[in-house]
Amino acid sequence: MTAVVALGGGLVLVALLVLALVRPEVALLALVGLDVSNLNQVVADQVGVSPYRPLLLLALVALFVLLRRRRLVLRWSPVTLGLLVLFAGFCASLFGAADPAASQELLVSRARDLLYYLVVLGLVVSLRRVVTLAQVVVLVLAGLAGLTVVHEYLLGNSGDLFGLSRVPLVQEGGASTPRHAGTSSDVNFWARLLILVTPLALSLWAGAGRWRPRVVWAGCVLALLLGVYLTQSRGGFIALFVGLVTWLLLAGGRYRRSVLLLPVLLVVLVPLSGIGSRLLTLTAVTSSSTATADPSVVTRQRLQIDAWHMFLDRPLTGHGIGSYGTLFPRYDRLADYYTPVDIVVAAHNFYLEQAADGGVVLLLAWLVFAGTVLFAALRSRAVALRAGRTAEALLAVGVVAGVIGWAVASVFLHLSDFRAVLVVAALAAALDLRAAEQPAAAVAAPVAPVPHRRLAVAGWAALAVAAAVGCVTAASASSTVWTSTSALAVVTARSGDPSTSYQLDVVTRGQIVPTLTAVVQRSSSLDDLAAAGAPADVLTVDADQSRLGGAVVVRVSAASAEAADGAAAAAVRLATQRVSALQEDYVLRGEPAPAEARTPVARWLAAPLGLLAVAAAALAVRTGRRRDDRPEPVTGTLVPQGRRSS
Structure with missing residues (x-):
């Protein structure tokens, strides 16, 4: 059955290829009609293969056919x-x-x-x-x-x-x-x-x-x-x-x-x-109550x-x-x-x-x-x-x-x-x-005046500069950084005592976790980590309250996974010791999280950003060179609608 389906699909593609060579509009209508209607996914669910990419390739072939016939029109919009x-x-x-x-x-x-x-x-x-x-x-x-x-x-x-x-x-x-x-x-x-x-x-x-x-x-x-x-x-x-x-x-x-x-x-x-x-x-x-609301x-x-x-x-x-x-x-x-x-x-x-x-x-x-x-x-x-x-x-x-x-x-x-x-x-x-594309007599639109043209040139130039900056950033800032994000829960020192239920509610009592976070932040600088035996190539360290509200999140970044793991262990150890030294009712519980690779910017992004910079610069130059003259008046006599010359 699979062989029959594959054979049938191959015959359909060959027929479409022939039609695309003779009538390129077939490739356009097949590509858009099947894709917009999600029929590509329906075909994929039934036979296991989506026709989207073959149809896109067929459309590219149709573009090549139009180019060979000198009928390809590329216009800016x-x-x-x-x-x-x-x-x-x-x-x-x-x-x-x-x-x-x-x-x-x-x-x-x-x-x-x-x-x-x-x-x-x-x-x-x-x-x-x-x-x-x-x-x-x-x-x-x-x-x-x-x-x-x-x-x-x-x-x-x-x-x-x-x-x-x-x-x-x-x-x-x-x-x-x-x-x-x-x-x-x-x-x-x-x-x-x-x-x-x-x-x-x-x-x-x-x-x-x-x-x-x-x-x-x-x-x-x-x-x-x-x-x-x-x-x-x-x-x-x-x-x-x-x-x-x-x-x-x-x-x-x-x-x-x-x-x-x-x-x-x-x-x-x-x-x-x-x-x-x-x-x-x-x-x-x-509604004030969601008990009876639509889930x-x-x-x-x-x-x-x-x-x-x-x-x-x-x-x-x-x-x-x-x-x-x-x-x-x-x-x-x-x-x-x-x-x-x-x-x-x-x-x-x-x-x-x-x-x-x-x-x-x-x-x-x-x-x-x-x-x-x-x-x-x-x-x-x-x-x-x-x-x-x-x-x-x-x-x-x-x-x-x-x-x-x-x-x-x-x-x-x-x-x-x-x-x-x-x-x-x-x-x-x-x-x-x-x-x-309509004749100038039907659409008598004047060319943009000089101030508007200068504004357009400035806009294109600004886009070119921004894209160029992004291109340089993508090309130069692509080093991988290893980050460890450790969540340390805020709990009471007497966790087995049922009388501590009020103290456990650290989320509603909104000053507790932010205060402990500030304590951890001030005692976890790069110098503190170095004194605690952390590797020398640590890049950053910071502490923040978790989005869930009941924990302190300690983040450490380094140039290597080993350095990030060592720095995370030192940072967690410093944080738990500093909070315990306060002799309060709260302590931090948690283990250092393993480091994960973080790539801030992919190097290959430089290519599309560079192309955008070149295109914007070219359009700025083209707009600046555009003539400011209004269209020449049309010679001859325009015959109003409803009246014909004999």
Whole structure:
């Protein structure tokens, strides 16, 4: 059976390769359609191999074919700049990463996603398939959403239809139906993905000229709306509403006026659909007692509080991308022991997750990326409206509304569908580049004046300098440091006496552990360690209160594992002796922890940062040399619409 599947898969790949050589758009549509819809994972679950990488290689072959045919078009876009800034934010989070291995692995994955975006954008712009790409994305996801509707109302949710319609949650508080996850493993992620493309389906419906395409796109809109409903996602309902209102407001005309009918529609729809009872379960976040609250909401609140505390500890660059799971046991007061977490250990809030992982720097990088996507889409909308291309303007509106809906849904979810967002970003960039190709008579936009150009040059130069500094830092600060982190519990000297229960409550009585921490800190300098027999190559030593609140954490760093272990033993010995010498009721209990390797910065990060510095410097030079003259006036006579010369 395995041989048959392998043979069939090989034949399919050969057929796709031939099609990619003849019709390069096949590679683009197959790559995006299977990836955005998560069908790659479904295939991997069924046959054991994901077609994603072969399809990405096929798309690269298609780019080479276009290059050989002299049809390859490479254009610069503000969205590409925003994505590079975001990648630089990912790199910055690795400075002092709590889990360097996990952070570097995720950074490599993000680099592959960057390649994915560049391939998709290159194919879309070269082949001029912006509308076709949007249509394929909508058709595939609407088809899968319609399959969940059939699964619910006609098949009684039997099986999972080979992984195409999963129903992981049959019963949950306030839910009116079993919760469908489509091809995803999580119902909320599936809802956010559908919300991202629902405004695009609305744009295709509103921009269709004939009645038959309008019927098809109307069916897609209905399937997507029902698909979101079957997820029973509370955040999804809120995000869908915001996204639809945004689309109506930006679409203008009768669509904008229909916003006035929304209150009447909600009064009828919310009680009949049962959405109201589902949304009421969110009141757990404001309830004074969590005994009767929705457990999932209470757990998410607990996870988000820990993410907030992580951000407060390292607000500038965070703890490193992908480090939340590693740090969670250190920050959670329940420590996953008394009350284990029964959902995925993640922040379940995109913004808190990025703040904990990358701090303010990464949040600003995400803001730049999202701003460039919205800017490109809105600019293309304005240009298309002036040129009378209503369908393109509506497609840009769909991109804006989809991104805003995704952003609202992300208040309740962490990042999971990055490549789907990159596809929408590529659509925004392609629409913007297409608008820039229109004749000057249709789009009479003046060249930026000198002050604005100087500001742009200064911005590019600043980015080049920052990237160059990061490149030098990555190339010179890559030595491995060994760190021992020992947690010493604060306990009473009379631990067997039941009368010491009050003294054991060192967390609520908040002055005890900080006081002992200060005592340990002042008696554990480098000179103190040297006097206690610690090795000479100790780099740093410090003491701090544990995140759980009831222990003193002693950290020692050295250039070698042997030195760090010896220094840790000396530091723990000094700390316990100093606290015991106080002749108080408290002592420290604990053993020195073995040293672990910490690599502050990976040397290979110098390469992408260096490329970013060179690109920013080149753009600064190009912007500075740009001529400031306005376009030459178009010669000849422009014939107004509605009047033709004989």
